[in-house]
Amino acid sequence: MSALPQTAGREITFRDAIRDALFEELGRDPSVFLIGEDLRDPWGGAYKTTVNISAVYGNDRVINTPIAEESIVGAALGAALSGLRPVAELQYLDFVMRAMDAVVNQVAKVRYMSGGQAKVPLVIRAQGGGGRSSAAQHGNSLESWLCHVPGLFIAHPSTPYDAKGLLKTAIRLDDPVFFIEHKMLYMNKGYVPDGDYTIPFGVADIKRRGTDVTIVANSRMVLYALEAAELLAAEGISAEVIDPRTLVPLDEATILESVAKTNRLVVVNEGVERCGWAAEVAAMVQKRAFSDLDAPIERVCTRNVPLPFQPDLENYVLPSVPDIVTAAKTALYFN
Amino acid sequence: MHQARWIDFYRTMTRIRAFERTAREVYTAGKLPGFLHLSIGQEAISTGACAALRADDYMASTHRGHGDTIAKGVSIEGAMAELFGRVTGSCRAKGGSMHIADFSQGILGANGIIAAGVPIAVGAALSSKLRKTDQVALAFFGDGATGSGPLHEGMNMSMLWQLPMIFVRQNNRYAESTPLVEHTGIVDVVQWACGYGMPGIRVDGNDVVEVYDTVNTAVERARMGGGPTFIDCETYRHYGHNIGDPGTARPKDEVEAWKARDPLERHRERILENHIATEAELDTIDAEEQARMDAAVAAAEAAPKPELHEALEGLYVDEQLGKQALQGVRQ
DSSP states (O other), X not given: OOSOOOSSEEEEEHHHHHHHHHHHHHHHOTTEEEEETTOSTTXXXXXXXXXXXXXXXXXXXXXXXXXXXXXXXXXXXXXXXTTOEEEEEOSSGGXXXXXXXXXXXXXXXXXXXXXXXXXXXXXXXXXXXXXXXXXXXXXXXXXXXHHTSTTOEEEOOOSHHHHHHHHHHHHHSSSOEEEEEETTTTTOEEEEESSOOOOOTTOOEEEEOOSSEEEEEOTHHHHHHHHHHHHHHHTTOOEEEEEOSEEESOOHHHHHHHHHHHXXXXXXXXXXXXXXXXXXXXXXXXXXXXGGOSXXXXXXXXXXXXXXXXXXXXXXXXXXXXXXXXXXXXXXTOO | OOHHHHHHHHHHHHHHHHHHHHHHHHHHXXXXXXXXXXXXXXXXXXXXXXXXSOXXXXXXXXXXXXHHHHHHTOOHHHHHHHHHTOTTSTTTTSSOGGGOOBGGGTBOOOOSSTTXXXXXXXXXXXXXXXXXXXXXXXEEEEGGGTTXXXXXXXXXXXXXXXXXXXXXXXXXXXXXXXXXXXXXXXXXXXXXXXXXXXXXXXXXXXXXXXXXXXXXXXXXXXXXXXXXXXXXXXXXXXXXXXXXXXXXXSOXXXXXXXXXXXXXXXXXXXXXXXXXXXXXXXXXXXXXHHHXXXXXXXXXXXXXXXXXXXXXXSSOSSHHHHHHXXXXXXX
């Protein structure tokens, strides 16, 4: 049902999809380099997304840094402004808080503030999300914060195929991209075609076709939404699952077309609910498709607390598959 | 000797002074929006340091950046129009006084955030090393940045990677209103440089020749792969933190004592004592630079403001994706 190609490829992990995109882009363009903590071999990154890259391309293309996130991003910006195409890694999305001035006040704004002089071909990768008891400082989903910053593009893939194609696009764009990888997706496998391919930003992928309710979800929540859609199907409810793949720019048209068909919308996002991305999508849809809606828009997000450590508590506050099923039924007045 | 350049130094310092005096006048007359942080009194540092740089070297400045950016080569007309918020401004009126930049001159930007320019300059120095060029990068920052994290991260990174980096501290002794002794634990921060393993030198920041010589030595070593240098320049700003500062933070006798050490006057006297130029020749430079400012003001006042649609342009390079990113917003 989804756009995943099923031929002429291999099944690889999300982690290897990321790693292969980095490896291939380093080979394609000598101005690309990686900068961040613990990237070099034999360690190859905290989540092993840079394994066997410094061993092949050398330490001049893979820079290990001190633990100094503001300067990792700031230095990557300086390199981007002076002829290179850095891919910076922040190890944990939570650590972006240490780099927030560099990301928000510098990277995102320098082109605008300079009247369009500056070009910032910079990718900032970070691994985020909950689900493995990493507690309140290593499991945040902060994509909504980043969406709030004019000047960034935000990619947040859910599959190996999307991850590789979107990362290649991110590296080739002349604008700054924040690229978020969910820590619980790294070991998931999926088909990835052989050879070079890219996926355009701002184009959603309909991961499952349906007619009764639209579920818009991002990153790991896409997989939850697909599970929920299976459960709903068993009850005779046909859910359409839309993965925007990039949150900025957002493929509004695909979402609106789906809502025009189903008249019901559930938005799933792992960030905490208050002022989050799901609210933004809901606001967009109610404004542009109010007459298409037959029910209030449902949100399924993390409850408004820090992530607790204990697994049962963590699962309780994170969105779950049953939460999505319930929300879809609510939108269909089943409850 | 470089006495032949002393006249150039004099002209640049005069240009900065004339620019800022003129900006102060038009600001006071209510013609400029926003903030204005003057560096009058600090011209020797901007001038001497940038004179040691090539056009293709990189420089990052601060919120008090008029002097630095002028010394590095920003167009006077563009900078003045920027202050006026005109479309002919160096940043098309999107940046203003605190964000003047000219990437064609290696100016990575003034910066409204304390110490934020340091990592950007460090990245340019890293880039120069990775690209195997002999470009260097210089970061200006004030004493107010001395206790700020990015400065220390940048010093460590520069030493670690042996980058062609020059740290230039414009120590005007006040972080906004707070005197040095209330915001920095030691008087001689050059000791910190030594702690990071790099040469640290304290200079009279009101002596343009001393600044030039010191930065020049650092630049030459950086170009040859010798790594970073930290230079602490002692100076003083003649005016308050910004226009609007009532001037209550600093003792009047201190202000007067430092005004007596005015860097421009000192350099003028030195030129005359050494018979490098006559009083009349220097007066001509003064008049030429002021005339240029008057012309820049007239041109800025005559120039159009940006069209309102420009507020929604110039954010992204990719116009199609940029347009999509702005979808749904109030247009």
